[in-house]
Amino acid sequence: MGKFHPNVDQYVVSRVRALESILREKGILAADAVDRIIERYESDTGPMVGARAVARAWTNATYRQKLLTNSTAALADLGVTYDSLIVVENSTAVHNLVVCTLCSCYPWPVLGLPPVWYKSPPYRSRAVSEPRQLLAEMGLIVPPEREIRVWDSSAEMRYMVLPVRPRGTDGMGEEQLIPLITRDALIGVAEVPAPARA
Amino acid sequence: MDGVHDLGGMHGFGPVVREQNEPTFHARWEAIVAAMMRSARMHRVFNIDEFRHAIERMPPEEYLTATYYERWLAAVSRLAVEKGLTTEQELERRAAAGGTGDASPSASSGPSPSVPGAGAVSDQSAITVAATSFRPATGTPRFQVGDPVVTIETHTKGHTRLPRYARGKHGVVHARHGFHVFPDSSAHGRGENPQPLYSVRFESDELWGSSGELSQAVYLDLWEGYLQPDRA
Numbered sequence: 001m002g003k004f005h006p007n008v009d010q011y012v013v014s015r016v017r018a019l020e021s022i023l024r025e026k027g028i029l030a031a032d033a034v035d036r037i038i039e040r041y042e043s044d045t046g047p048m049v050g051a052r053a054v055a056r057a058w059t060n061a062t063y064r065q066k067l068l069t070n071s072t073a074a075l076a077d078l079g080v081t082y083d084s085l086i087v088v089e090n091s092t093a094v095h096n097l098v099v100c101t102l103c104s105c106y107p108w109p110v111l112g113l114p115p116v117w118y119k120s121p122p123y124r125s126r127a128v129s130e131p132r133q134l135l136a137e138m139g140l141i142v143p144p145e146r147e148i149r150v151w152d153s154s155a156e157m158r159y160m161v162l163p164v165r166p167r168g169t170d171g172m173g174e175e176q177l178i179p180l181i182t183r184d185a186l187i188g189v190a191e192v193p194a195p196a197r198a
Numbered sequence: 199m200d201g202v203h204d205l206g207g208m209h210g211f212g213p214v215v216r217e218q219n220e221p222t223f224h225a226r227w228e229a230i231v232a233a234m235m236r237s238a239r240m241h242r243v244f245n246i247d248e249f250r251h252a253i254e255r256m257p258p259e260e261y262l263t264a265t266y267y268e269r270w271l272a273a274v275s276r277l278a279v280e281k282g283l284t285t286e287q288e289l290e291r292r293a294a295a296g297g298t299g300d301a302s303p304s305a306s307s308g309p310s311p312s313v314p315g316a317g318a319v320s321d322q323s324a325i326t327v328a329a330t331s332f333r334p335a336t337g338t339p340r341f342q343v344g345d346p347v348v349t350i351e352t353h354t355k356g357h358t359r360l361p362r363y364a365r366g367k368h369g370v371v372h373a374r375h376g377f378h379v380f381p382d383s384s385a386h387g388r389g390e391n392p393q394p395l396y397s398v399r400f401e402s403d404e405l406w407g408s409s410g411e412l413s414q415a416v417y418l419d420l421w422e423g424y425l426q427p428d429r430a
Contacts, residue, residue, distance in 0.1 A: 011293065012268060013227050014292075014294070014297040015289065016231060016271060017293070018288075018290075018291075018292035018297045019271070019274060019284075019289060022278065022292070023278070026283055028237050028238055028283075029234055029238075030237065033236075033237050034226075036233075037229055037232050037233045037236065038222070038223065041222045083330055083332060101206030101361055102205075102250075104266065115216070115220050117214050120214065120215070121205055121208070122212055122215070123214045125207065125208040125209070126211070127206075128206045128405070128416050129363070129406050129410070132414065138214055147415065148411070149415050149417060150414070151417050152206065152361070152416055152418050152419075154360070154361065154418045155331070155375070155421070156246075156330070156378060156379075
């Protein structure tokens with residue numbers, strides 16, 4: 001099972017059930033709350049909101065400006081209510097990286113649930129102090145002349161990266177671009193790869 | 199508090215390991231914990247700052263060995279006890295009995311009159327919990343964009359969102375984010391005490407000295423109470 005599937009002993013499960021039974025009796029945990037949260041996040045195919053916002057920004061200069069300066073309005077265009085997002089733009093001069101060193105803050109409404117590695121001590125400890133080395137280990141070489149800006153989510157503002165649009169995507173529309181955009185690129189640990197040639 | 203949760207800049211944790219095709223939840227109990235946390239917040243059993251501080255109060259060796267949802271479980275359990283919903287003895291009694299309570303989940307009799315707001319939360323909001331930390335301005339922010347600032351040197355035993363690696367450090371105000379609930383008081387039942395929040399840029403060599411990487415900066419979102427004018 002490995003480290004991602006810790007052999008959680010029955011005690012933890014029993015403690016969960018104990019607390020669950022109490023919260024149900026107190027009327028705090030609704031009968032369908034667990035199924036609804038599973039349905040919400042398992043049917044949410046990853047960072048779809050974030051990917052759509054980025055694809056639209058790549059194809060629409062007005063929307064791009066709105067996303068970078070008034071993300072609340074830009075997300076409202078996608079039917080999402082969220083007032084705490086800051087979108088930071090990658091370029092040839094700047095690479096942005098998002099972390100939460102104190103806990104695991106992450107923009108759930110646009111990126112879904114965070115992956116385990118984002119919440120892990122190796123990422124949280126190193127992203128602020130040696131991001132270039134960390135990114136290289138994760139497979140992303142950032143040129144030395146490109147500044148790395150690390151956004152440590154210490155308050156309730158949440159961050160998402162607007163990646164650089166890859167080569168070979170001229171003429172592609174929003175719907176064609178969306179599948180290219182990965183969650184990791186929206187966190188800043190990857191770039192969006194150029195599409196495979198047909 | 200100077201806890202083990204404050205990981206920025208620590209050494210020794212090794213490489214980042216990424217799981218391929220990671221599932222949303224690795225087991226149903228994780229989803230139950232997620233649902234309990236969010237439902238309890240919606241019912242205002244605790245606020246986000248109390249929740250974070252409860253995680254921080256875990257013994258360091260437990261914090262580092264626990265998985266994410268185990269930390270959530272520890273925090274919700276602790277707060278359920280501290281807020282008077284149950285006792286540690288009752289949790290242990292039920293856990294020893296396999297986790298089932300006196301009433302089966304399906305026999306839940308609805309809202310308890312002792313819990314304010316119980317049953318009054320819509321299903322949708324119980325999932326999304328979009329409680330904003332923005333508050334109306336109650337004064338004029340002390341700093342402008344571009345102002346040089348220095349962070350306070352604090353070692354409070356209470357909750358704070360000023361990480362160790364950024365204390366007593368010089369930076370520049372990059373942006374202002376309005377007024378927000380102040381976690382250092384909100385986590386301790388001392389009210390929201392909203393303060394201006396700033397994005398502050400710190401250069402790598404200011405934070406990490408000669409060990410810092412070249413051409414790198416960290417941006418932190420910091421409340422006004424964490425900042426002093428940098429008159430140097």
